[in-house]
Amino acid sequence: MTIIMMLLVLLAVVLLVGDIRRTLIIKPIFSVFKKVLPPLSKTEREAMEAGDTWWDGDLFSGKPDWQKLLSISKPELSAEEQAFMDNQVKTLLAMLDDYEIVQQQNDLPKPVWEYLGQQGFFSLIIPKQYGGLEFSAIANSAIVSAIASRSLSAAVTVMVPNSLGPGELLMHYGTEEQKQRWLPGLANGTEVPCFALTGPQAGSDAGAIPDTGVVCKGIHNGEEVLGVRLNFAKRYITLAPVATVVGLAFKLSDPDGLIGSDTNPGITCALIPAEHPGIEIGKRHNPLSLAFMNGTVYGNDVFIPIDWIIGGPDYAGRGWRMLVECLSAGRGISLPALASATGHLSARMTGAYSYVRRQFGLPIGQFEGVQEAMARIGGLTYSLEAVRKMTAGALDLGTSPSVVTAIAKYHMTEMGRQVINDAMDIHAGRGIQLGPKNYLGHHYMGIPISITVEGANILTRNLMIFGQGATRCHPYVLKEMEAAANPNPDEGLRQFDQLLSQHVLFATGNVASSLFMGLTGSRFASAPVSGETKRYYQHLSRFSRGLAMCADFSMLVLGGDLKRKEMISARLGDVLSHLYMASAVLKHYEDDGRQQGDLPLVHYAMQRHLNEIGKAFAGLFNNFPNRFVGRIMKLCVFPLGNHFAPASDTIINQVADMLMTPSVVRERLTHLCFVGDNQDDPTGLMEQAFIAMYNIKDIERKLKGAQRSGVLPVKLATDELMRLALENNVISAVEAEQLSQAYALAADAIGVDEFDTERSLAGQQQHTHDAA
Template identity: 50%
Template sequence: MSIRKSLKKVLPPISVTEQEALDAGDIWIESSIYQGKPDMDALRAVPKAQLSADEQAFMDGPVQQLLEMIDDFELANGKHIPQEVLDFLGKNRFFSMIIPKKFGGLEFSPYANSTIVATIAAKSGAIAVTVMVPNSLGPGELLMHYGTTQQQDYWLPRLAVGQDIPCFALTSPEAGSDAGGIPDAAIVTKGQYNGEEVIGLSVSWDKRYITLAPIATVLGLAFKVFDPEGLLGGKNALGITCALLPKDHPGVELGNRHDPMGQRFYNGTTRGQDVFIPMDFIIGGQKNIGRGWQMLVSCLGAGRGISLPAMGVATAQSALKGAAEYSFVREQFGLPIGRFEGIQDKLADIAGKTFLLEAMRVLTTEGLGMGLKPSVVTAIAKYHMTELGRDVMNSAMDIQAGKAIQRGPQNTLAGGYSALPIAITVEGANILTRNLMIFGQGAMRCHPYLKEMVDLIHSDDHGADAEFNKVLRKTVSFSVKNALRSFSKSYLPFLRSAESALPEVRPYEQRINALSAKLAPLADLSLAVLGGDLKKAELLSARLGDVMSYLYGAMAAIRFYEQRIEDRQLAKPYFDYAIQWSLQQAEKAIVDFINNFPNTATRGLMRMLTNTYTNSVSGISDKLVTELAQASMQDTSVKAQLTHLVRPVVGDGNYINEQAFKAKHAVAHLLGRVQKALRKEPVVPYISFENALNKLQEKGIISAAEASSLHDYNEKRKLAVRVDEFTFDLELLTPEQTVPGAQRQREAQTDNQDAA
């Protein structure tokens, strides 16, 4: 018996849905990481994405107007998104960023799509989700790629201007992550449509978690088709199929809502029982019966690579802006809290990871802008960028502490904190994405021969044995070269190459090359020893995926630093932290992978090939933590670049914090003189900072103009550190209503009104 036939007996078969998922999308620079030779030339050659004139005008016009319309606190306390906001979104074509101009859409680039969604998300997660869903996986994109001409001409212009609101229903109570296991079914049958008997489908479904379903006017629906009577002349089970059903079609049930973490975007259920639809409702027509899963996985890049990562970046930039400004303005024990090392540890982590997130956002959308659909990269982006957003937000909550947990219009973190689990959960839950998709799909797509080998193993062709043997020889040669490359670069550092023109980048590039060289033989040995069981060894495969992911992040950081940063001296602490953290995580993943590999002999070989004999990994120094924390509290172009998605609106929490931050920087030199004077001759009784300033002005230590600037700063500081306050019945009070004596005055007015 041949080697191929022996393997065919022991390897589990690949299902149709698995095969279609593996075949979907393109490979990109992640392939070079997997193969042990990161392609830095390809990285640096990626066309630089920038907003076009139309895209910038949209940002400065409709997006800015939308931000000024949104009161996220009021929205969270209500039941519905205001109709005027929904009308504004439709009128200004927010739902049509991916729809071609010939159909009335905006046809924006992936980079612009990401920037717009992230900017909105920094203000309101609910509105961002409302905008992103029609521009992600759903009726619009499916129609563009697979719809008939008649379907495109009818639906796309209506979707572009918000005349129709779309939703797409895939998840059911019985099938979430296992989307291929949906029980929703359609039976090929004959029925009445427009007064005629036609062949169509009798569809029954029960779906949940469907965003925009409660307000949708057109329902995208995924279900399995069966033809028990053979009306189509083929087999019985025809596979997953996608169709579009108008809301007013008889039998369609829409309107019920879920309540996702108190975020007021519309999310709910849809059901139908024995609903007859004509074949014309199928996206692409009858010929696309059974192609639904292929259609879905091939279009998944927008949601995974653009929208959800954008929310992670928005969360991080909001966290960085809020935490850095608060750490500088808020004082305890006579010092800004950002001077304390415990705060600096959190603040530096926020700043470094925000740099990394923005770098990954830009690179990923640049790849999508090239027309690629890199399924592995978008899975990396979805998982790691939403997880990093959660890490950063948690640190920001720790820094702002009591201020962060008091809800109200001035709280810039609470909305994002509540929305975070949503991005973590949707478009493939993060546990699924990390443990099954990144390396599982990455190995099959990025290995130069593995997919071909697996296809040949399961092939029934007569010449499959000979072809398999050829591919096997190539695979063995590839693996031997990987092992030698890893061995040489692990023990002979001078062989590690670097091509960057910047001396501060070259050592990092060398480490990327060395770690990538280690990944290749680890993956080869895992596949050789565990075979199909590697799919079940989720903890192991997840760690290999982590190595790929963190090296992708490190490459993104290099590209961003080299091509997007104008003042590299100011940005260097951000860059150093971002790339050191990424490489540290990759090293840790390798150590943990080898330590937990189940085969002792193979584990020893892995240690030898990668020079991994200890559990130690490189760390980030306290010096860098302090340097970056202090840098993040400065009002620099780099901080502005890393918080550009947060657009303060006059009077909102970000505006209040920013005004205090800038005011303190403007009077920093005066504050030093005031503190020195007060130490030399304390004002007794101190009473307040205002009183002390008045005393110092009387003594001529500060001028009237200087005192005025300091008083202005102090008022802005007090407003920035205050938290929202409410009456006993939770009616919001203005800042003026919360000064000492204001409550007594209100109570007196109430008593007088009652007496009258």
């Protein structure tokens, strides 16, 4: 007994006396921690430190505060922004003919370019004091989405000046003189910007750009001034062929120390007039046959004054941090807006087409194979809209959550790819014949562009989401890394000592909570609401705990190797991503007033996200390099097995029927989709055919009843069937006319464009329409 007491006293002394604890326990652990810590390059560190954490931090903590999320105001347009949507945007949409833009002119018409500039479409984010509209992020997103549902080429033209580019960089970092010089022109469209970052040898690895700038003296406007001599070659630069001002990223060196003691400041951004000597706007690219301007920019021995660096010489070498911070915001608006537009358009038109198009005497949307694809379109569109609103809303709160915007960019563009693929499958031949009637073809071709730009999706998923999320969102890891990097080793050790005990308690709590929630099916987890969505909150809380636990295990066991285990990192990122998107779905449902009609969409979306979380966890456990640790994590997260399945057939049927029924639910789901006012527009024609066919369903029911009873024969041509129905008083003359008009509209709507045999693919007028 005495020995035991002595051992306990000894243990207490070791644990409770700071100097002894740090010497015997913390210091060895600290040494190991610094060895396994993944090395970070300068650009990686700047990317890691850029932006903020937001709801992603709550999810990573293992204890999401649902009430905090739901208490955030619903993102809504101001009266001024709504008026712009109702007037300027509506006018613009009526001016756009996407077939003419892409297939005939390969450019926006001159009146469209003029209207965009005059009405402020290039100044959505520029402050009013410089002539801009100064709209919110949610308005920016809604405007781009609405335009994209009509024309991707026009939407990209609008989104680029309002995303990463000279305007945003000037607003955040420019000197007042630079703002006064450039922002008014950018706002009214007399100046057209492009930003030249990507080059032949540097895409995702922007830190490796070979483009150089050397600080030196040179002649400008007849005088010798301090400046930078540039040599660069850039490609894939949107708006470059029409740009009047070029934003440029390059590697700056200062070998003679003319602006400071650092001889290699690093990546720097400058703003240069396109007509400046030595600047060459090169040839134009052809991005998958879309018609937005994209091309090359070159500079050979270009001398610019030092004050053309954005922010002035004090911002030399700070370009990468500037770009990452701006990109983290723009990434959450532009490409997610395009993906949402794809969802809105695909859901509305595919629902209509599936009801209008008949096979074996039935609308094709009544076949379960088609319904499965339709339900994906509807459910994913609901998720797309939810994530679009929540992410843009976060930016309007004044945050710049880099991990959240990376999640939105990657997953929304991938969901958009799935949606357009399903829409094309259902439209079949109607979808693949390009012409004025095809409203899907250019969206289908445009999807790989969204997948590629602002960070290729493979990079975003495998390196960025969890790579940044694990460090930025974790309550302790970033602070521990800062302690490890502290130049004062004693101070760093003391910081680490304080953090480690908290981290151990945090990790222990997550292990216990994960196991408890798994054993109890999350039923004791708190939820902010009751009703049909309550269980979803409980399951997400459980998986939040599981993510926190697995992240700690992964970083502890793999250390620096986790950076190279991209598939492991990607699966952890998938869990975080689907937790975020599922949260957005639940908030969207609450923000819309818990509409009962939306519940099938909510159930489909939530069950898909939970199923994807389960799959990501399973992939992590089954492929974890340390098999024993993998089994331990699996036991804690799924002690009774993984039972999270995709949506049931019943929900699939309900969502599909919803898309084929005129209703406020369908309108709410697709509210940003452009629908033409008349039959001259393909979307207007399909919508009118859908309404007409839906309105004759009771008349068709009479015909089928008469056929079943033997009054009318089966398998007759439509005209003959209507004639006999009239003769036998099955339908009235008015009903026969209604049928005739609906069938004529349907034939026109499902028809495809035909062209002369001897023709060029571009520049041809529509010849006739095939109603087959």
